[in-house]
Amino acid sequence: MTGDATPLDRRVNLTSVPPRGYTTIVITNVDQPITEVRDIHNGSIPVTTQTVREQNASLTATTLNETHARVQLTDARTGQPLSNRAVWLSGAAQGRVTTNANGTVVVERRDLYVTASFTGATNVSENVYYGPAQTRVAFQLEPFNIYQLLTSLAGALVSVAAFLVFFVPFAYMRRGTG
Structure with a gap:
């Protein structure tokens, strides 16, 4: 074995590239402005800052029927809907x-409980950050219905009886003529 590194293919590029995705980081309770952020390689990351006030968001859910619920997102202080x-x-x-213009959505359940979560968002035009909120709605268990069970069993018995009365004689006669 040699101590030399294996040469890279000429198509391999190890130079830095600009990031392909951007994200917003919310930093709260800072005593002084943030002027610089660095990545794990000590490279400078461009920073823009904005001072906003934090307000609570309210998320409520109500059942509409056995399968659907309405979830509404509002400003907890003013009650104004938070759309889009x-x-x-x-x-x-x-x-x-x-959320629509009224801050609401209608959701269809897959489980007995539906949990809705709002992770927080900044409204840049109003310099407001709405904090996260969560709610849960529980749907009723469908009660056991003995009448429905008996009706299903009776329907199955009628189907079996109809098969025996109508199909078996014709099958027997057909077998005898062949």
Whole structure:
């Protein structure tokens, strides 16, 4: 074995590249402005800052029927709806929904409980950050219905009887003529 490194293919490029994705980081309770952020390689990351006030968001859920619930996202202080905001769902048909102009969405359940979560968002035009909120709605268990069970069993018995009365004689006659 040699101590030399294996040469890289000429198509391999090990130079740095600009990031392909950007994200917003919310830093709260800072005594002085943040002027610089560095990555894990001590490279400088461009920073823009904005001072915002934090307000609580309110997330409420109400059942509409056995399969659907309405989830509403509002400003907890003013009661104004928060429209066009992402709400994450657990136990529902969809994993993520966006609120309408009234701050509401209608969701279909997949489980007995549906949990809706708002992770927080900044309203840049009003210099407001809405903090995270979560709610859970429970659907009623369907009670055992003995009448429905008996009706299903009676229907099955009628089907078997109809098969015996109508199909078996014709099958027997057909077998005898062949």
